[in-house]
Amino acid sequence: MRRTVRRPARAMAGALLAVAALGGPAASAYGAGGGSLEVNPYSVEPGGQVTVNTTGCGKKASAAGDASAVGAGPFTLAPGSRAGEAVGRFRVPESAQPGTYEIVAQCAEGDQEVRGDLVVTLMADQGQVEPRGSVKTGVGGAQGRDPVRTAAGVAALAVAAAGGTWLLHRRARGDGI
Template sequence: MRRIARRPARAVAGAVLTAATVGGLAAPAYAAAGGRLEVNPYSVQPGAQVTVNTTGCGKKASAAGDASAVGAGPFTLVPSAREGEAVGRFRVPESAQPGTYEIVAQCAEGDQEVRGDLVVTLMAAQGQVEPRGSMKTGVGGAQDRDPVKTAAGVAALAVAAAGGTWLLHRRARGDGI
């Protein structure tokens, strides 16, 4: 009896998994049919210029772009040398924060809308951006090389070490503190 009860549950779970898989595969196929906004380069630093293009706007190939999500505002996509392709450019503001932003373009013909993603990062092309300035930690550092302060710090550490050793020695002998 138990075995029979498990089989419908497995069948339902299999059907749900199959539906989710088919649904997941259907979404990209639909997006490809409607066109996509290609963002180049995909990942940029603040202040960089970005080029977008699409073949999803038909033969006239023009669109009104919107990069307000990243703070760049509206831009125009115009027909390129390739038939059926629209191209536009915008600059990512210096104030843009790291993250992923959706860039949208509304095609001039019909009500077709194409979308693409832009990633803003603080990573340099050759490596990580080096921090500038100093941190106030209250501990000092390489900037403060006063020999008197250094000697005072070493003396304080020596006194603390000697006092700790003396207390541990008295406790080990049983003299108490």
């Protein structure tokens, strides 16, 4: 009986084609009239640089981009390294809020407009607030870092441990309680 062995490269290529065909994040760009605007990276932090490209603007491969939705303003798409490709760049402002923003480009020839989405996420240390206060569980909670209360608690635990040890020792010797 002959076993077929799947190669990882084939499996990966098949998975990538399936994601592209089903419209995953890499295929999230859309446009009117068959063109699309690819946004790379799809998800960016405030202050990050974004590259957009499209093949939907015809042979001249140039367009006027607009990233005003995210606060970056206008930018230019110029002919790229591949034939018929227009490429442009812009920087997401530091003040950008998290969310999904529509990036638009108006092609130089005709009235073709291409669109794509950009997701802005927060950095780990930006906008994060440490929790304060206690959790309302009904069991009680910490009363703070009062050294007098801490010392009293430690002393009470030490007396209880010493008394318990003394009682167990007397019981083991048969002296009774």
